[in-house]
Amino acid sequence: MTDPNKHMNITELTHIIVICVLGIISYHNTLGAPFTFDGFSSIVENKYVRDLHYYFNLHVISHGEYGFRSRYVGYFTFALNYWFSGLHVMSYHIVNIFIHIANALLLYRMIHLITKTPFFSDFTEHKSIGTLAFFASAFFVVHPIQTQSVTYIVQRFESLSTTFYLLAIIYYIKLRTNSTGRCVFYFIASLVSAMFAMKTKEIAFTIPITIAMFEFLFITGKSKKRLFILLPIVLLILLIPLTIVNGDISRILDSYSTAKTVKMSHYNYIITQFPVMLTYFKLLFIPTNLNIDYDYPIYTSFFQTKVLAGFATVASLVTIALYFIYLSQKIEGTARYYLRLFSFGTLWYFITLSVESGLVPLDDVIFEHRLYLPSIGFFIAIFSILEAFSINKRISIFFSKIRKDAVFAILIIFLCIATVHRNEVWKSDVALWEDTVKKSPNKWRCRYILSKAYIAAGRVEDAMAEVETALLLSPGSFKSYSKKGSIYLKPSSN
Numbered sequence: 001m002t003d004p005n006k007h008m009n010i011t012e013l014t015h016i017i018v019i020c021v022l023g024i025i026s027y028h029n030t031l032g033a034p035f036t037f038d039g040f041s042s043i044v045e046n047k048y049v050r051d052l053h054y055y056f057n058l059h060v061i062s063h064g065e066y067g068f069r070s071r072y073v074g075y076f077t078f079a080l081n082y083w084f085s086g087l088h089v090m091s092y093h094i095v096n097i098f099i100h101i102a103n104a105l106l107l108y109r110m111i112h113l114i115t116k117t118p119f120f121s122d123f124t125e126h127k128s129i130g131t132l133a134f135f136a137s138a139f140f141v142v143h144p145i146q147t148q149s150v151t152y153i154v155q156r157f158e159s160l161s162t163t164f165y166l167l168a169i170i171y172y173i174k175l176r177t178n179s180t181g182r183c184v185f186y187f188i189a190s191l192v193s194a195m196f197a198m199k200t201k202e203i204a205f206t207i208p209i210t211i212a213m214f215e216f217l218f219i220t221g222k223s224k225k226r227l228f229i230l231l232p233i234v235l236l237i238l239l240i241p242l243t244i245v246n247g248d249i250s251r252i253l254d255s256y257s258t259a260k261t262v263k264m265s266h267y268n269y270i271i272t273q274f275p276v277m278l279t280y281f282k283l284l285f286i287p288t289n290l291n292i293d294y295d296y297p298i299y300t301s302f303f304q305t306k307v308l309a310g311f312a313t314v315a316s317l318v319t320i321a322l323y324f325i326y327l328s329q330k331i332e333g334t335a336r337y338y339l340r341l342f343s344f345g346t347l348w349y350f351i352t353l354s355v356e357s358g359l360v361p362l363d364d365v366i367f368e369h370r371l372y373l374p375s376i377g378f379f380i381a382i383f384s385i386l387e388a389f390s391i392n393k394r395i396s397i398f399f400s401k402i403r404k405d406a407v408f409a410i411l412i413i414f415l416c417i418a419t420v421h422r423n424e425v426w427k428s429d430v431a432l433w434e435d436t437v438k439k440s441p442n443k444w445r446c447r448y449i450l451s452k453a454y455i456a457a458g459r460v461e462d463a464m465a466e467v468e469t470a471l472l473l474s475p476g477s478f479k480s481y482s483k484k485g486s487i488y489l490k491p492s493s494n
Helices: 004-030 039-044 052-056 058-063 066-070 072-085 089-114 126-142 144-150 153-177 183-198 202-218 223-245 249-259 266-285 305-330 335-353 355-359 368-391 393-398 401-425 429-439 444-456 460-473 478-488
Strands: none
Touching (some): 004 089, 004 126, 004 401, 039 072, 039 153, 058 066, 066 072, 072 153, 089 126, 089 144, 089 153, 089 335, 089 368, 126 144, 126 368, 126 401, 153 368, 183 202, 183 223, 202 335, 266 355, 266 368, 335 355, 401 429, 429 444, 460 478
């Protein structure tokens, strides 16, 4: 007889190998993609990247520039890259690809571990969960929306923060499900991972909320014990605000006001995020016309059609997720587990997206890399609800397991090809910003950066044409006038 545990181990090993291969194939053509956009200010021209001594100087760590203090861990990895290979981009890309594949594997592991929780104590369909975990992770690793977080070197902040975010959740799950006496280790590991995530990028602010949600959805026990375990993790929510004000509590309100965007009010930023949510869903379902720098309209009234549509979509999905939590407590059978996973994924998506899509007003209302961490919840939710539907006998007649898996496999291939194709655009600054200008022709910043790319490529006349267009779009732009002056000093490419 075949040992079922051995069979499961072989299956999981196969899944892991396939996920790794898919990640390598999807990003194999990015190793020479240059630094671009704010990669110059954050890496190429950044003194903290060029000198490892800053990371061992307590005065600099505690009193240095905010960007360094708030993203200490992320900058440290860039500094290590620089120490090993200077500004040769290949090493930076190799690390980014490794992080991305690691995140897919951590997602795979997290889904498996969730089935070890008390809520899943009577669950028997472990093979189907393995398939769910595989497809969620495979789609995550090949989806073109991730290119901005992987190929765009500086967005390691996003992907690396996600790594520690997932580790914090995984160690917390192990803490709450372990019976080996390693509680202290898992508790400390979860706390440290959460702190590392927060010191990589501020999106990790929501870790305590996500862990509390996990506790509520999947763990049972006495309230006092649960509160005792959660309290130190919840207190971590203060780490980022205290980093912003550098320990001075009285400056919290002042720091918040200075962080506000100068382009729009916080109200306009929030209501614009509802149409942005619709755009994000479109990009996740149909990842076409990807763009590094969107020219997105700013909405000024809650009662505009797209704002209302976005709000209705968000409210409906959150309501469904909450209802499924209730329903999963009332019904019997396998479907209840997938409904609970759907709720977990949906709430994960909105919780992790909330930092950059509402809580903190930013100059840019939309960026594709902001979907990196939330997309984990999206893929969990999508494959959980599909699994729940497939249990229904009427639906399963038309959508059998073999047919379903074949469709998913075909989609993975198409997404992998789309990712490789999108990565071709990143191979040079000129190609990237020509593509961006085609999609955002009326945004002066795109024209300005393309002019810089043209200058670097020796295309002086093309650079002048882009600067002139940038000045027409933004007549008061000092940068454009300065760039125009510097072009006059360049020799003609003819």
